[in-house]
Amino acid sequence: MRAPILSDLVAAGQRLDISCGCGRRVLMDPVEAVKKFGSRTGFADIEDRLVCSACGTRGRDRRGISARPCIEDHYAGMRGKGWGVG
Numbered sequence: 001m002r003a004p005i006l007s008d009l010v011a012a013g014q015r016l017d018i019s020c021g022c023g024r025r026v027l028m029d030p031v032e033a034v035k036k037f038g039s040r041t042g043f044a045d046i047e048d049r050l051v052c053s054a055c056g057t058r059g060r061d062r063r064g065i066s067a068r069p070c071i072e073d074h075y076a077g078m079r080g081k082g083w084g085v086g
């Protein structure tokens with residue numbers, strides 16, 4: 001199984017969930033994320049390229065910026081397919 005990439009988010013209709021240790025969180029539309037980072041980019045590579053505009057933390061310093069699929073959108077998609085959650 002290959003590592004997830006941004007085009008998977010577009011296919012799933014899931015936003016990119018970017019959060020920083022300082023508490024800043026941004027939900028980016030997957031189509032916008034592909035425009036910015038490229039469709040075949042993995043999440044670790046996205047983290048490497050992020051800089052928090054609130055506290056200045058750089059993702060490549062490995063100090064607490066994470067980029068991952070939005071879990072709320074994941075559950076919303078599952079509900080849409082008839083899966084119960086919780």
Ligand SMILES: [Zn+2]
Binds near residue numbers: 022052057
């Ligand atoms: Zn921050």
